[in-house]
Structure formats: C-alpha cells, structure tokens
Amino acid sequence: xxxxxxxxxxxxxxxxxxxxxxxxxxxxxxxxxxxxxxxxxxxxxxxxxxxxxxxxxxxxxxxxxxxxxxxxxxxxxxxxxxxxxxxxxxxxxxxxxxxxxxxxxxxxxxxxxxxx
Amino acid sequence: xxxxxxxxxxxxxxxxxxxxxxxxxxxxxxxxxxxxxxxxxxxxxxxxxxxxxxxxxxxxxxxxxxxxxxxxxxxxxxxxxxxxxxxxxxxxxxxxxxxxxxxxxxxxxxxxx
Numbered sequence: 001x002x003x004x005x006x007x008x009x010x011x012x013x014x015x016x017x018x019x020x021x022x023x024x025x026x027x028x029x030x031x032x033x034x035x036x037x038x039x040x041x042x043x044x045x046x047x048x049x050x051x052x053x054x055x056x057x058x059x060x061x062x063x064x065x066x067x068x069x070x071x072x073x074x075x076x077x078x079x080x081x082x083x084x085x086x087x088x089x090x091x092x093x094x095x096x097x098x099x100x101x102x103x104x105x106x107x108x109x110x111x112x113x114x115x116x
Numbered sequence: 117x118x119x120x121x122x123x124x125x126x127x128x129x130x131x132x133x134x135x136x137x138x139x140x141x142x143x144x145x146x147x148x149x150x151x152x153x154x155x156x157x158x159x160x161x162x163x164x165x166x167x168x169x170x171x172x173x174x175x176x177x178x179x180x181x182x183x184x185x186x187x188x189x190x191x192x193x194x195x196x197x198x199x200x201x202x203x204x205x206x207x208x209x210x211x212x213x214x215x216x217x218x219x220x221x222x223x224x225x226x227x228x229x
Contacts, residue, residue, distance in 0.1 A: 004159075033215055043206065043219035056216040090159065094215060104150065105215065107159040 002027065004093050004108035012114045018079040021111045023091030025072050031055070031096025032074040033105060034066060037088040046089075049074055050096045078113075086115045118143040120207045122220035130228045135194040137223045139207030142188065149190045150208040150217070151181055160206065166190060177201070202227045 045058040049068035092105035123138040164175025
C-alpha cells in the first residue's frame, strides 16, 4: 500500500496570506489527523477528521481549519498567516474505527511552511 | 487530561551499549501509549504501542518498552545501540476512545562510534 502523501512538501508564504495543505491517507483509512511541529512547541495536535466530520480538536485559533472529503483525503487551511505559523505540518492517517483509540497512526513526510 | 513528560531532552550512548529513554505519562483514562521515531527530514515512524494486552511491549529494530502503571512510566529500551538509531524519539499518549494524541517534547538520541 502507498503511504500517506502530503502536498506540497515545501511552501513559502507572506504574512496575511492564506494557505491550503493537502493530505492523502493510506487507502482504506478513514481518520486523518493534523499536527504542527515547531522547535519551540514541539508536536501539537491540531484536529482529527473521521468520515468527513471533525472528531477531535486541539487548542489552536480559528484561523486553522480543515475538512475531509468523501474519499478521506483531507485539507488543512490557515488564514491570515503569522510568522509564528512557520512549522512542519504533519498529517497522519489511521483506520479510525469509531471510538477506537488503539489505532496506530501512519505519518506523512510533512509540509514545511515558511511565513515571511 | 493527558500528557507525557520525556525526562531527558538528549541522550548520548556509545555504539553497542544499552539505550534507555524515559517517559512518564498522566492520563485520566485508560491510556494507549506509543513510541515514535523521527529521523532527520523524515516523517514519524511507529516503534511500538501499548494497548493493555501485555505490559512488556516489543517493537521494531530491537526496541521494547514496559508499561508500569504504579510508576506511570513507559520507558523505551534497547540492549545494544546502533549508529542508525540516532534520531529523535517521541513518547505519545492517547485516550482509549479517540485519536487525540499528545506528544512528549522528544528525546534526541546520539550514538557515538
């Protein structure tokens, strides 16, 4: 099976712009989670989507949003970019059995976002 | 609420010597616990996971971890370090019933020849 893919791999934006990142999960996986990784804050959970519905949400402002399509592909959007949004954004997929916490998550290579 | 504390930000060992990466967790629920590894410029790879089936968990590449509820610990060990083990290691906790995973700050493992 192909792994989790994320596009683009690298992105440079300026403050105030918005950005959309894409994630294609492993075939058959219904859960997609997003994480932000920075040197200062480490790995932080953004949100999880399961069957096109947001199932869990971390502590990020409303500028961070996401969605999931019927084929389980997911997009994450960040509006009004700030310098502090520069980070590696990781996507992870899992089978996502409803209510199942034992599902291991498979991570993509990430999208490196730089905000100038 | 749930969280993990990785007790060492950096561990340095010599090749062929044992590895010990320490992790303490806090969880209001029966937790699932994981160790992930991240090599430079790579995504995260699952090393092993605890799901209440057995307290001693064996993972890939010779790593194992022991769940100790009384000590709220989930330390990662390997009998003999290899140069290829040099990477960042993350301890992760999530509740039984969802995928809200909370990562530790990470431990950078250096392996000296």
